[in-house]
Amino acid sequence: MIHAFFNPGQTATFNEIAPRKDSTFEVHYFGIHGLGHSIRTILAVSGAKFTSVIPEDWAAEKPKKPFGLIPTLKETSADGKVLEIAEIDAISRYLSRKFGYLGTNAFEAAVIDQFYSSSRSVHGAITTKYFDAKTPEAKAEVKTALMEHHIEAWLANHERHLADNGSNGHYLEEALSLADFATASVVDLVNVLWGEDTITEKKYPAVWKVYANIVRTPSYVAWTQTESYKTLTEGNRKVLGY
Structure with missing residues (x-):
């Protein structure tokens, strides 16, 4: 069985959505900034629409994630197509390619x-x-x-x-x-x-x-004023001490 994240049948959808900038995003991670912070920062600076999704029952969700880890990124195109990506470096490079942060040559x-x-x-x-x-x-x-x-x-x-x-x-x-x-x-x-x-x-x-x-960056500053950001900051203080 091929895991849904790595299914070649997703190729056409993936390649169609990858260059588009009108998608909405979900960053799946714990209720802290942590490893999800850099992904959210790229999205915020880019002006993308995104939400933070915190697992309600991580033990139940863990086996469904590639490598049993988060963060993962879920992207939904304007016409309802969906793709998901795992691993922070892969996500960061994917978003940077989409929004033009990987250079021109x-x-x-x-x-x-x-x-x-x-x-x-x-x-x-x-x-x-x-x-x-x-x-x-x-x-x-x-x-x-x-x-x-x-x-x-x-x-x-x-x-x-x-x-x-x-x-x-x-x-x-x-x-x-x-x-x-x-x-x-x-x-x-x-x-x-x-x-x-x-x-x-x-x-x-x-x-x-x-x-x-x-x-x-104005769009980043706006993100830091949201209730979602403030909740993650409070989570950081409780879990990590800062």
């Missing part, structure tokens, strides 16, 4: 992918190692190691490239890209866990500009 796509992967690696190291630490003392040790071995190098490399591109808040020319979204996500996470004075405009002006471009 092979070179641009490769540059974007490299900086995206760099940021995702740092984000993954932080979330895995920090939240695996069980005591305040262990978390403090992990934070020191993460800063020395991951974050400082990431900041130096990205700051240099972004400055070479004119410190305009983008990795390629003046175009918004998937790499921008990933960097904004890292800045947000680092400043939450290490303190708001860790990555600032004064210390890292080029990296900060990327973050500012994303979070000051």
Whole structure:
């Protein structure tokens, strides 16, 4: 039996919907920002219509998800066709291709992918190692190691490239890209866990500009004012402590 997510019979529908921008979306994830945050950010900045769907009974729903994991993305076209995608990187690339955040040629796509992967690696190291630490003392040790071995190098490399591109808040020319979204996500996470004075405009002006471009986008600001966003923020505080 072929799982519905990976059914070749879905090819025609998938290829028809993929380039369209008039769809509505559901982001299926727990009642926190977490791994769903970057997906929701892409949708919000793009001005897409989306809702957050929180599983009521995760134990019952888990076997129905590819790999038994969320987030997943459900897209419904204007004429009622539906497709679903799993895995955060696959979802992010799919949406970026749809909304024009993957460049205009092979070179641009490769540059974007490299900086995206760099940021995702740092984000993954932080979330895995920090939240695996069980005591305040262990978390403090992990934070020191993460800063020395991951974050400082990431900041130096990205700051240099972004400055070479004119410190305009983008990795390629003046175009918004998937790499921008990933960097904004890292800045947000680092400043939450290490303190708001860790990555600032004064210390890292080029990296900060990327973050500012994303979070000051009117459609993103509007999303942060919704009850859905506020509910997820409260969920974060209860579950993750921030």
